[in-house]
Amino acid sequence: MRKLTINMCVLACLAAAGCTSVPVDLRDTVVLHYQHVANVHRIDFSSPVMLPHRHLPVESVAPLASQGFWAVFLLCGVDVTGAGVPSFYFDVDRFRVRAGRQRFGPLRPYTLRLDDSADLNSRFDTRVIADAVAMEIQEGPSSQVFRHGYYPRLDYRFAIYVPHALPDYAGDELTLRYEGGRTMVLGNGYPPSDIPVAGLGAMGIASHCLP
Template sequence: MRKLIRYAPALACLLAAGCTSVDRGLRHTVVLHYQHVANVHRIDFSSPLVLARRSSPVDAVLPLESQGFWAVFLLCSVDASGAYVPSFYFDVDRFHVRYGKQDFGPLRPWTLRLDNTTDLNTRADTPAIAQAIAMEIQEGPSSQVFRHGFYGGLDYRFAIYIPRGLPDYSGDELTLRYDGGQTMVLGNGYPPSDIPLAGLGGTGIASSCLP
């Protein structure tokens, strides 16, 4: 019970708007605040993607199953101000979505349809496709070292691919986790927009976190 009482002020501070430092109870922990801004169901490339194995370039990618989507997030702030936190290494590929017992992270082979066909991404062309998707969605660096301190107003945008529908998912904020180091990842609670198409000719995606 003492431990719960000790950590309660820290969690209350972290969940409140304007909190910019880590409580003593979290002095070993890096706190990442995020917003889940959109669920995107198709990505059209601004420039057709040429793959060595295909005779024609790829203009768009779609989920493996019709209910799949890209969950798009903004990293709002990084709080590395804990007394025992010298720095924090940010790598966008270390984020993953946790839904029940399922985890979703970087794009995997054989999980994505090319140009609304039955042709799927192979192991060889997955890195190029992932990079092309990032060009359409991502804002901010893929990796960065944050020295000790608090970093607000980042608005680093990235997407995590969900290849199929999630059971009983009603469009609420998805839970984001980070692999590596001692971290706490907190969403701001806003539900995402549902966007049929991103990229060439698609609807714009939010690029700044709400308070």
């Protein structure tokens, strides 16, 4: 019954988009369900972060471009029930935000301001900063193997950095994609909250998917 429901939903979505020629056979496809819960514009660290080439610890980070933000998502569920899918390897770094022809993924150097200074994240410390941001925002594992089956109510939270303004973006749900394997990524349609500052374990950011 669940598989029939998913196929009917996919058919409806494709028909609405005028894509009736796209195949909807999900036997070899993993379906990932998500909710876009927040857009965050600055992150204050619970504990100062020491960087390898900076004398002072970093207490906060903000986008270099004033309209950049972290898009925060919840992975609500994973459907690995397709007859041709024995298992699925999940890696949070394979998620991408898609906006038109642009795609955004892992943090890149020289896109963040450190504290209120003119210093930017460099190629030497970007991984450290990305890990510190994950410590504040992320809930759930960074990677996991899902065996054949259906996994609801996961509520794995993670953030993807969007370094600049998106044309015509009005604060609605962003499109999420997963790189690697045959996957279909479906949002539940709820708009995200707009949060000026996050920190202290991501207080104020939703941690459970809405039905």
